[in-house]
Amino acid sequence: MSTSNKTLVIKVGGALLQCEMGTDRLMGTLAKMIARGQKIILVHGGGCIVDEQLTANGMETEKLDGLRVTPAEQVPVIVGALAGTANKLLQAAAIKAGISAIGMSLADGDIVTAKIKDKKLGFVGEVSPKSATYLEFIFSQAWLPIVSSIAIDGSGQQLNVNADQAATVLAKLVDGQLVLLSDVSGVLDGKGKLIKSLNRAQVAELTHIGVIEKGMKVKVEAALEVAELMGQPVQVASWRSAEQLLALSNGQSVGTQIQPN
Numbered sequence: 001m002s003t004s005n006k007t008l009v010i011k012v013g014g015a016l017l018q019c020e021m022g023t024d025r026l027m028g029t030l031a032k033m034i035a036r037g038q039k040i041i042l043v044h045g046g047g048c049i050v051d052e053q054l055t056a057n058g059m060e061t062e063k064l065d066g067l068r069v070t071p072a073e074q075v076p077v078i079v080g081a082l083a084g085t086a087n088k089l090l091q092a093a094a095i096k097a098g099i100s101a102i103g104m105s106l107a108d109g110d111i112v113t114a115k116i117k118d119k120k121l122g123f124v125g126e127v128s129p130k131s132a133t134y135l136e137f138i139f140s141q142a143w144l145p146i147v148s149s150i151a152i153d154g155s156g157q158q159l160n161v162n163a164d165q166a167a168t169v170l171a172k173l174v175d176g177q178l179v180l181l182s183d184v185s186g187v188l189d190g191k192g193k194l195i196k197s198l199n200r201a202q203v204a205e206l207t208h209i210g211v212i213e214k215g216m217k218v219k220v221e222a223a224l225e226v227a228e229l230m231g232q233p234v235q236v237a238s239w240r241s242a243e244q245l246l247a248l249s250n251g252q253s254v255g256t257q258i259q260p261n
């Protein structure tokens with residue numbers, strides 16, 4: 001099992017949290033990688049848990065281009081679902097796998113600055129990298145930071161950040177290698193077949209014809225941004241596949257490679 005000097009920033013989508021086998025398998029893989037000295041930041045979503053908890057509270061949800069419109073009255077439910085339920089579910093699985101895990105959010109340790117993204121989305125945040133000091137301390141202890149995508153702006157307002165976008169910002173902060181793990185094996189073509197490699201022009205074409213849409217559109221755009229900024233491919237792969245996790249832990253390419261050019 002190889003160890004990269006670069007910090008691996010691994011983002012997992014919310015569907016993982018509803019699959020105990022998937023969570024256990026992922027944490028088992030991460031435990032081995034950490035034991036080898038690999039620095040990892042685990043960023044998580046939890047869109048499906050948010051959906052469940054909004055419904056349980058009699059609230060409707062609306063998405064614009066894959067982003068959840070977040071009115072003031074939904075903020076406590078969304079913060080509870082992501083920074084509470086989802087974060088602690090993953091932290092519990094990490095501890096069960098023998099990992100010393102720090103459950104945290106984007107609001108901890110000055111890691112990012114946050115602002116409202118676009119008024120029409122309500123309390124949705126846009127974050128920028130600020131300080132890696134807190135994360136470096138966590139790595140110095142060989143701990144695993146597990147980060148929910150809740151941020152707080154300078155006025156103390158809690159903000160809901162898309163978790164793929166949160167992961168891109170943390171990858172930029174630590175100059176890390178970004179891997180976006182979802183419930184699909186990667187970006188699929190119109191016939192459901194895995195596309196091994198994509199650049200911006202190909203993404204634009206597939207988005208134009210509606211093959212890449214919704215959550216995958218946000219994900220691929222986030223991946224393109226990091227790939228182009230850092231001049232290295234970003235992987236979009238599956239947490240469901242044991243083979244992909246093994247390949248990932250061996251430093252191999254998995255899923256779809258989003259290319260810098």
Ligand SMILES: Nc1ncnc2c1ncn2[C@@H]1O[C@H](COP(=O)(O)OP(=O)(O)O)[C@@H](O)[C@H]1O
Pocket residue numbers: 012013014015045047164181182183184186187188189211212213214215216217219
């Ligand atoms: N071309 C595509 N290839 C794969 N998935 C796609 C594609 N277009 C849309 N999707 C949808 O995007 C979903 C992944 O995005 P999202 O639900 O945001 O995942 P996550 O919660 O894991 O971040 C897939 O489950 C699928 O429904």
Ligand SMILES: CC(=O)N[C@@H](CCC(=O)OP(=O)(O)O)C(=O)O
Pocket residue numbers: 012013014015044045046047048050066067068069078082124125149160161162163164215
């Ligand atoms: C603004 C926005 O859309 N926030 C997302 C945050 C969670 C997320 O991104 O979860 P997945 O990775 O599981 O999709 C949401 O409220 O669903």
